[in-house]
Amino acid sequence: MAAPTNQAAWLMKANTPLQVGDAPLPTAGPGKLVVKNAAIAINPLDCHMQDSGVFVQQWPTIFGCDVAGEVYEVGPDVQRFKKGDRIIGHAINLVSGSPQDGAFALYTVIPADKAAILPDAIPFTDGVVVPMALEAAVCVLSLKVPGVAMPGIPTPALGLPYPSLQHPVLSLGKTLVVYGGSSSVGSMTTQLATAAGIDVISIASTHNFDFSKRCGAVQVFDYKDPSVADKVIEAVGKTGQHDFIGIFDAIATPETYAHGLAILAKLGGGHLACVHPPPAEVPANVKAGMIFAVNDVATPVWRDYVTPALQAGKLQCLPPRTIVGKGLEHIQSALKQSKAGVSATKLVVEL
Numbered sequence: 001m002a003a004p005t006n007q008a009a010w011l012m013k014a015n016t017p018l019q020v021g022d023a024p025l026p027t028a029g030p031g032k033l034v035v036k037n038a039a040i041a042i043n044p045l046d047c048h049m050q051d052s053g054v055f056v057q058q059w060p061t062i063f064g065c066d067v068a069g070e071v072y073e074v075g076p077d078v079q080r081f082k083k084g085d086r087i088i089g090h091a092i093n094l095v096s097g098s099p100q101d102g103a104f105a106l107y108t109v110i111p112a113d114k115a116a117i118l119p120d121a122i123p124f125t126d127g128v129v130v131p132m133a134l135e136a137a138v139c140v141l142s143l144k145v146p147g148v149a150m151p152g153i154p155t156p157a158l159g160l161p162y163p164s165l166q167h168p169v170l171s172l173g174k175t176l177v178v179y180g181g182s183s184s185v186g187s188m189t190t191q192l193a194t195a196a197g198i199d200v201i202s203i204a205s206t207h208n209f210d211f212s213k214r215c216g217a218v219q220v221f222d223y224k225d226p227s228v229a230d231k232v233i234e235a236v237g238k239t240g241q242h243d244f245i246g247i248f249d250a251i252a253t254p255e256t257y258a259h260g261l262a263i264l265a266k267l268g269g270g271h272l273a274c275v276h277p278p279p280a281e282v283p284a285n286v287k288a289g290m291i292f293a294v295n296d297v298a299t300p301v302w303r304d305y306v307t308p309a310l311q312a313g314k315l316q317c318l319p320p321r322t323i324v325g326k327g328l329e330h331i332q333s334a335l336k337q338s339k340a341g342v343s344a345t346k347l348v349v350e351l
């Protein structure tokens with residue numbers, strides 16, 4: 001049988017539309033899988049990469065982080081997967097710079113330790129919302145020692161346990177505030193923290209209160225309420241004996257930083273984990289850092305948690321997907337839609 005042909009949505013240079021064209025069919029080296037993609041998802045990072053060329057190491061490039069599909073080829077030493085397995089996975093062109101590691105193609109190379117079997121009952125278009133957000137959430141919660149997110153900017157190191165398959169999970173007696181509970185990364189962090197036994201108090205818009213609670217938040221406050229910081233302070237205060245961990249800011253704007261620092265000031269400090277560089281000046285009792293969502297800290301979660309948790313409904317494919325279209329040519333319009341902003345949904349393109 002003739003080898004299949006690959007195609008990709010290529011970025012030829014920064015700030016130009018993607019161009020669909022032929023691409024080499026990749027092969028799976030050690031520790032790697034080639035995935036025949038059935039669906040890809042869009043992340044805000046993709047828009048930054050297209051607009052500015054940030055993180056691009058080689059032109060032209062293929063980028064994109066989230067894939068779902070069937071294993072087409074298994075690297076020589078990979079034991080956990082076989083050809084034909086239905087999987088989701090995190091593509092890491094962001095760090096490798098190699099076009100074959102970008103999601104926006106019919107075939108993509110991913111590390112086997114950033115992949116998990118997708119249960120048969122879950123469509124690829126649902127499962128594909130998970131990978132990047134999952135790895136980001138683990139980076140928020142479970143790093144024990146600060147690394148380097150960017151020159152001069154440490155990663156947060158909250159040192160919290162991984163999510164557990166136990167039901168009900170044992171409470172750790174700790175509270176985390178998630179600012180942006182309806183965002184993709186914020187909602188996944190809420191799910192994983194809850195599954196680790198941590199109480200999450202979330203900040204989201206009123207129309208996404210139910211969504212944030214579905215992810216596990218015990219209380220949700222309106223980010224448009226001018227007294228949101230006071231309300232969060234009061235709610236954390238009422239948790240009594242609970243340790244206050246700090247804030248995960250999944251939005252990271254001057255306004256969220258101002259509220260976050262006000263909350264931390266009243267509650268004796270704590271972590272301020274951010275998705276972008278944190279405020280330059282923070283009080284001594286605030287440990288501020290920026291996540292970098294490609295990290296081996298996520299390997300045990302990919303290996304031991306994702307598939308059984310999906311199977312049990314403990315890990316939900318949230319936020320729910322919006323399918324933009326079918327075919328690589330729809331990725332460009334999906335990126336445009338992402339730039340315009342989404343509310344508690346992840347944009348997905350079927351392939």
Ligand SMILES: NC(=O)c1ccc[n+]([C@@H]2O[C@H](COP(=O)([O-])OP(=O)(O)OC[C@H]3O[C@@H](n4cnc5c(N)ncnc54)[C@H](OP(=O)(O)O)[C@@H]3O)[C@@H](O)[C@H]2O)c1
Pocket residue numbers: 043044045136179180181182183184185186203204205206207208223250251256274275276290291292293294342343344345
């Ligand atoms: N450093 C890293 O490694 C890393 C990794 C992943 C993502 N990121 C960054 O993290 C950010 C979030 O990404 P994402 O994919 O999770 O975003 P997303 O899903 O696109 O975020 C959209 C959500 O943000 C909510 N939102 C907007 N402004 C808010 C505010 N002031 N307070 C509370 N919620 C607010 C919106 O709520 P409503 O619609 O309800 O108003 C909406 O539901 C992006 O900037 C991304 O680039 C960084």
